[in-house]
Amino acid sequence: MQLDGRTAVITGGGRGLGRHVAEALAAAGAVVVAAGRNPGEWRTPAGVATLKADVTVPESMTELMATVQEQFGGPHIVVANAGVSRPGPVAALAAEHWGEVIDTNLNGVFHTVRAAIPYLKESPGGRVITLSSLIGRRPMPGAAAYCASKAAVEMFTQVCALELGPLGITANCLSPGFIDAGMGRQLMANEALWGRFSGALAAGRPGTGEEVGKVAVFLASQDSSYVNGHVLNVDGGVGW
Template sequence: MSTGAPPRSLQGTTAVVTGGTTGLGLGIAERFLAAGATVVCASRDTHDVRTVLDRFPERAHYHRADVSDEASVRDLMRFAHERTGRLDVVVANAGISRDAKLARLSLADWNAMVGTNLTGVFLTIRESLPYLLESGRGRIITVSSLMGSRTAVGAAGYCATKAGVEMLTRAAAIELGPKGISVNAIAPGFINTGMGKKVEADERLWQRYRDRIALGRLGDTAEVTEAAAFLAAPESSYVNGHVLEINGGLRWS
C-alpha cells in the first residue's frame, strides 16, 4: 500500500538505522533514502540490504554492528559520522524475540532479549549523542511494539523489554529535549511483515486477532515507515517523548 504522500524532506541529513537490513528497519531506511537522506543500515547480518545499496549507491551504506556490544555501537556511530560528516537521525530498531513461558525461559534467552532490545537501545542513544548534539537538530526514534503495553502468554521477556524501551524513550526525551534532541517511539501492531505475516498465515489465530483490530486488517509496512519519516522530519519539531501506536485501533480484551 502506498500512502500517496510526497516524501518528507530529509535532504542533507544522515541517519543510522539499527536492524536496518530486513523487515521494518529496511523499510524505514528505504523511506529515509527516498526523502533524500544518507542512511547507514546497521545489523549483525546483511540480510536484504543489497537491494537498497544497489538502488542508492551514493547514499546507502551498510555497517556491521551488534547493538548489545558497547564498542560495536560506538564504532557504528563513528563510522556514520566519518563517512558523511554528520549524524542527524538515529532509529533504534534492532530487536529479537525468544518466546517461552517463564518457567521454561532460559537465562540465556532472557539476557539476549534484554541485551538487544533494551541495552541495545540505551547504547544506541548514548553513543549517538556527541554527533546528534553537533548536528543541532538531533532526532532519536526508538521502536517498541504492541507488546510494550499489552501482555501475552509466553512473551514475558519481549513484553518487559519493549515496555522498558517506552519508558527509556520518555526519560530520554525530558533529559535531551533541552539540548535540542527529540526522542520518540513508534509502536507497531500487526504489520504485513515479520510476526504479523506469521499470525495472518495461521487462519484460526488471525481470526482471533483480526476481530480485535478496529480496521480489521494488517498494517502495511509503508504506514509504519511514513510515521518514522514524520518523526525524523522538520514537521515533527514539537513532538517529544511520544509513543506513537500504529495498530489500526487494537483492543486486547
C-alpha cells in the first residue's frame, strides 16, 4: 500500500474531519497516531492509536513526537489538523476568543511542525500537511479570527516548503471547502448561513470526509514527491 512502513501523527485526528483523514491514512497502510486533548472521548477507527497532547503547549508537542518515535517509529508524516472556530463580528469578538483561535490554529501548527522536524528529516520523504480552509482566502463576515489564522497557515506552510525542501521534506496545505464532517457539518446545521453559501458550490453538494482523506493520502505519499509549497483546494469548485 502507498503508506506502508510510514508513521503518521495527526493532531485532532479523533473526531470530525480529522478522524476521516486518520482513517484514510491508516487504510493506505500507515501507522497512525491521533493526538488531542481528550482522546478518551474519541471513538477512533481501527488501526488508529491515540495520545493526549495539546497543540497550544510547545512542550506537549515535543513530548508527543518523542513518544511517537519511541512507541511507533518515525514520525514520517505530520498532519497539523487541530483547529477551532469562535465566530463573532470583530466589534463584539472577545479578545479571549481571538486568542484561542490564533493560539490553536496558527501557533498550534507552528508548535506541531517544529516539534516534528527532527524526526521527519531522519529518513527521505518526510511530509508536512497543514489544514487551511476555503475561508483562509475568501473573507467570511463573522469569522475574522478563523479566516486570519488560516490565511497565515497557508503562508507558514509555503515558507516551511522552502526551508524543509533541502532536507527532503515536503510541506503542503490542504484547504477544504464545506465538508459534511466536524465544523463543516455544524455550519450546515445553521440553515440561514448554509443558505447563503450552498448555492455557490459548483459540485452542488458539500464534500465528504472520505474525499478529503484521499487527498491527504496523496500528499502523504511518494506520489506527491514533487509537490511542495502547494495549497490544494478540496472544495468541489466555489463561485464566490
